[in-house]
Amino acid sequence: MKIRTAKVGDAMKIHELVEYYADNREMLHRSLNAIYENIQEFVVVEDEGDIVGCGALHITWGDLAEIKALAVSEDYKGQGLGRKIVATLQNNAVDLGVYKVFALSFKPDFFKKLGYEVISKETLPHKIWSECINCHLFPDCGETPLLITLKEEK
Numbered sequence: 286m287k288i289r290t291a292k293v294g295d296a297m298k299i300h301e302l303v304e305y306y307a308d309n310r311e312m313l314h315r316s317l318n319a320i321y322e323n324i325q326e327f328v329v330v331e332d333e334g335d336i337v338g339c340g341a342l343h344i345t346w347g348d349l350a351e352i353k354a355l356a357v358s359e360d361y362k363g364q365g366l367g368r369k370i371v372a373t374l375q376n377n378a379v380d381l382g383v384y385k386v387f388a389l390s391f392k393p394d395f396f397k398k399l400g401y402e403v404i405s406k407e408t409l410p411h412k413i414w415s416e417c418i419n420c421h422l423f424p425d426c427g428e429t430p431l432l433i434t435l436k437e438e439k
């Protein structure tokens with residue numbers, strides 16, 4: 286099993302994984318088009334050619350990035366892959382010079398385990414609302430905003 290930067294050829298499998306959980310109302314739907322357009326933001330976990338985990342880091346502003354589309358395939362849950370994907374995305378943030386990372390999550394306890402703290406959504410830049418207002422769950426999506434501040438040294 287290895288974590289690596291996503292390739293265009295992974296987009297369909299990422300989409301399948303995200304849609305599986307979105308259909309279960311555990312995360313938001315994401316179009317295949319959106320995955321292709323943002324493929325450079327994704328990391329994936331690959332096991333014998335299969336994509337069994339994914340996550341993306343989206344730069345919001347100069348000092349802030351968001352973890353998106355985090356998912357680990359059912360059969361692979363509970364093996365530390367979610368934690369590894371988040372750690373990889375956080376390292377990518379630091380490499381880019383961004384030290385604040387947030388998530389909007391239906392699983393706040395998972396992110397709390399990883400050191401994230403619940404924040405008020407109003408403290409996030411207005412920019413993120415542009416995506417929210419186009420979401421069919423707006424305004425009561427039930428996602429919890431959480432934030433971590435990373436150290437400059439990795």
Ligand SMILES: CC(C)(COP(=O)(O)OP(=O)(O)OC[C@H]1O[C@@H](n2cnc3c(N)ncnc32)[C@H](O)[C@@H]1OP(=O)(O)O)[C@@H](O)C(=O)NCCC(=O)NCCS
Nearest residue numbers: 306355356357362363364365366367368390391394395398
């Ligand atoms: C949430 C998810 C990414 C976690 O992935 P995972 O690989 O199973 O998580 P890990 O094995 O890395 O777990 C890391 C820690 O978080 C804990 N944890 C995992 N899922 C959790 C949850 N839903 N709630 C609370 N804690 C959780 C684990 O017990 C572990 O704690 P430990 O180190 O003390 O043992 C995975 O369950 C998933 O894909 N869920 C469906 C999609 C989803 O909810 N995405 C989240 C964004 S909304």
